[in-house]
Amino acid sequence: MLELIVDNRYTLTAVILFVVGLGNMMLHPNLIKKVVAFNIMDAATFLLLASRGFIEGRTAAILTDGGANVALYVNPIPAGLVLTGIVVSVSVSAFSLALIQRIYGSYGTIDMNELLEIMKKKGE
Amino acid sequence: MIRLVVASLFLLLGLFVFFTEVVGFFKFKYIMMRIHAAGLGDTLGIMSIAIAVAILIGTPNAIIKLLLVVVFMMLTNPVLTHLLANMEVKLHQNAGNEYKEEDRA
Amino acid sequence: MIDKSFLRWLDGEEGYGLNTELKDNKVNSPAKKSKADEKEQLSRFNKIYGGLAVAISVLMVVILCVSIITFPTYGSVSNPANNEVVERYVGSAHDETGAENVIAGMILNYRGFDTFGESCVLFLAVCCVMQLLWATDDKIKAEGEKSKREAKPDLILSTCGKLIVPFVLVFGICILFNGHISPGGGFSGGSVLGASVILFAVTYGSKATGRFFTKRVFNIIRISGLMIYAIMFGVYIYQGANGIQSDLAHYIVLVIDLAVGLVVMSTMYGFYSFYTKGDL
Incomplete structure (x- = not known):
């Protein structure tokens, strides 16, 4: 059991981070904190992906010998995927923060419960 | 051997500072106290950990890079703390007094 | 909603x-x-x-x-992810793309379309933020102008910023130009460059940035970055791709890195600018 935990420490950390983000996203009524939680979930995914590419006893994929010895370097593909993910995460958070700013501008609040009450009143 | 002992002492100091930072950040309620706790680790914590790493590695290249990191952190993080406190004072000018009254009651 | x-x-x-x-x-x-x-x-x-x-x-x-x-063992060579694709990428990246940084060579050459999509995502994000936060209302705009004139840069911030800005700028350019032979590349270098421009704006005031980073320059940079990328990669693909019969292959990574860096830089500054002023 302990061995399993030590072997999968990065994956376990990713799981914990992911669930912290998910719980915060559902429980916090504040919209900005929801965006923060979303970013925590992103970080968890990146940690999982990056840790999958590691190979014991090898170094980062910056070639020092022109690629003659393939067995010296770790897997570069997850790093590329993480790069893609970071860009998309930045774009999505910027977009959602802009939306939140507009919501604050027209409703005067970014609390989920207060927003619901306002919309209910508007519906009636 | 002496090198290892000195380095681990600095490392322990840094870890202690970071521990106090996290505890203070979650324990305090008013934002100024939180800023005080959080500003601690950004300067002293990072500096002591950088010194420990510099002693452990010991090559001139690494020492110069770590020195640059420490200087950069020392220059930027107090400014950040100052700006946060400034913003708090500008936004809620009576927040501190209210907090004190609540605290006494 | x-x-x-x-x-x-x-x-x-x-x-x-x-x-x-x-x-x-x-x-x-x-x-x-x-x-x-x-x-x-x-x-x-x-x-x-x-x-x-x-x-x-x-x-x-x-x-x-x-x-x-059920996951495969962490750090083991025999994981299913470490297959012949990785060997191909690591083994021939230097000869085919001219990049010592395999990741830069991979995402800008073998998977160039993917990275082009990423740049387009950034472009779209800044377009969306522009549409949402553009201060169209005259009242809001007048208020923004007022606060803009009143707000002076903080003394401590500007003193510290004057010390740091040149170093951050040079560091960003260094990362951008060394992306293919060392850790770095378009995305990281572009973000550091964007950060330096933002720091310049908060140090010297937005009027100083407005002297060289106008709306026109902003549009030209972010569109020309994407255009350079599209044209270079299109020519490269047309010439046969994968480094075969192509002289372009040995410096395409550097040029595309530069284009991506320009897009990222303008995007970062655009985000900052639209969030603070609602205008460039």
Whole structure:
């Protein structure tokens, strides 16, 4: 059991981070904190992906010998995927923060419960 | 051997500072106290950990890079703390007094 | 936007949601609900919602931890991910793309279309932020102008910024130009460059930035970055790709890195600018 935990420490950390983000996203009524939680979930995914590419006893994929010895370097593909993910995460958070700013501008609040009450009143 | 002992002492100091930072950040309620706790680790914590790493590695290249990191952190993080406190004072000018009254009651 | 049906579910209307308690309440009291009743319902809903959220989180932990057991060993060479594709990329990246940084060579050459999509995502994001935060209302704009004129840069911030800005700028350019032979590349170098421009704006005031980073320059940079990328990669693909019969192959990574860096830099500064002023 302990061995399993030590072997999968990065994956376990990713799981914990992911669930912290998910719980915060559902429980916090504040919209900005929801965006923060979303970013925590992103970080968890990146940690999982990056840790999958590691190979014991090898170094980062910056070639020092022109690629003659393939067995010296770790897997570069997850790093590329993480790069893609970071860009998309930045774009999505910027977009959602802009939306939140507009919501604050027209409703005067970014609390989920207060927003619901306002919309209910508007519906009636 | 002496090198290892000195380095681990600095490392322990840094870890202690970071521990106090996290505890203070979650324990305090008013934002100024939180800023005080959080500003601690950004300067002293990072500096002591950088010194420990510099002693452990010991090559001139690494020492110069770590020195640059420490200087950069020392220059930027107090400014950040100052700006946060400034913003708090500008936004809620009576927040501190209210907090004190609540605290006494 | 919250769905209409969700609101109806919150009111406890029939046919919406699964909460039988709320439904019964509605059926038993056909008269108009009082304010207190509504409050009570909302608090009850919040309680149930919180409990469900915690339950779902715990369930998620259990499911993910069970799936960890079936994962391949961490750091092992024989993992299914370490297959012949990796060998191909690492082994021939230097000869085919001219990049010592395999990741830069990979994402800008072998997977160039993917990175082009990424740049387009950044472009679209800054377009969306522009549309949402553009200060169209004259009143808002006048207020913004007023506050802009009044707000002086903080003394401590500007003193410190004057010290740091040149170093950050040079560091960003260094990362950008060395992306193919060392850790770095278009995205990281572009972000550092964007950060330096933002720091310049907060140090010397937005008027100083407006002297060289106008709306026109902003549009030209972000569009020409994408255009350079598209044209270079199109020519490269047309010439046969994968480094075959192509002289372009040995410096395409550097040029595309530069284009991506320009796009990222303008995007970063655009975000900052639209969030603070609603204008460039």
